Amino acid sequence: MNSSSEHGLACVGGIAAYQWIFTGDVKGSATLNQRCSICDRDDLSVMFQVRTAASDAISEICETCLGKGAVALQPGGSILRGHELRHQLGQMCMRVMLRTCKDVLRELLANTNDSKLPEVAVYFDRNAQLSPRHAATLFLILSNAGSNVDARIFQVQLRKTEHQQEFGRLLQPEKLALWPVLSPAIRTRLATLGFAPTPDVVQRSRGINSNSGRHVAVDQRSYDLRM
Known part of the structure; x- marks a missing residue:
């Protein structure tokens, strides 16, 4: 069993009961330039690394796509899906992006x-x-x-x-x-x-994003980020 103590989640093996196995790796981006291997969106702030249960292939998937499936995340071997899975993913996204924002501020303060x-x-x-x-x-x-x-x-x-x-x-x-x-x-x-x-x-x-040169509407969820 692999575990991710930083995010308080454990990964378990198996194939039939779920689609993906969370590796414990969550990547935050301050430039919104990450691409989901499922939906192909390329302006993402947070990506989850997973192994496909059927083939063991590694993929990086966005919160939205991952939240539509069933994932082995929970300590003790529980399988998460639906509202419970989306809640867990949302909490991880919030923590990762808060850390990313603080890193940006820390670098600015230093330079x-x-x-x-x-x-x-x-x-x-x-x-x-x-x-x-x-x-x-x-x-x-x-x-x-x-x-x-x-x-x-x-x-x-x-x-x-x-x-x-x-x-x-x-x-x-x-x-x-x-x-x-x-x-x-x-x-x-x-x-x-x-x-x-x-x-x-x-x-x-009009139509201009502060850095990318194009406007993308901000998702108005609790943490107001594009995931």
């Missing part, structure tokens, strides 16, 4: 001389998310540094009224730094409130 960055890092460490003001600060720093980090790995707090109001108080360059990575639903809400960037700014940013 970027910006007096506002420590406050951003402390806020993220305490909240595992960024306020609009802190997100704008970080995204502008990433842009100015020429970083290939995709800003979508960071969750931005925009559901509460106080955070929407905070977005409304941002300067145009700060709004522009955030606008490309927001989901259509969040953009619509902010526009309804009169907080969208001015029309000419929106026109320039």
Whole structure:
């Protein structure tokens, strides 16, 4: 039996009862450039390494595809599927991406001389998310540094009224730094409130992702990441 103590999961052998055997390897990406071997999506933040039960072949699969099957994950030899499997995968994704985000901030702190960055890092460490003001600060720093980090790995707090109001108080360059990575639903809400960037700014940013050059809508789950 192989185990992954970091993620609190054990891998068991067998063929008939399940499709895949989790190897214990979960990879996080700050650039959203990982490709799923099942659905072929290539803008993924987290990948799970599995062995195919029937052939023992190694594959890297996204959370969505893995969650549709049956996987040997659980200590004691239990097989996970359905809601229980998707919950476990979601929890692992959250932990991996929090670590990835912290690694990005740690590297920036070591290599970027910006007096506002420590406050951003402390806020993220305490909240595992960024306020609009802190997100704008970080995204502008990433842009100015020429970083290939995709800003979508960071969750931005925009559901509460106080955070929407905070977005409304941002300067145009700060709004522009955030606008490309927001989901259509969040953009619509902010526009309804009169907080969208001015029309000419929106026109320039339409369809542009902060680093990849194309817009991909952010998945609005609890951790707000593309998996």
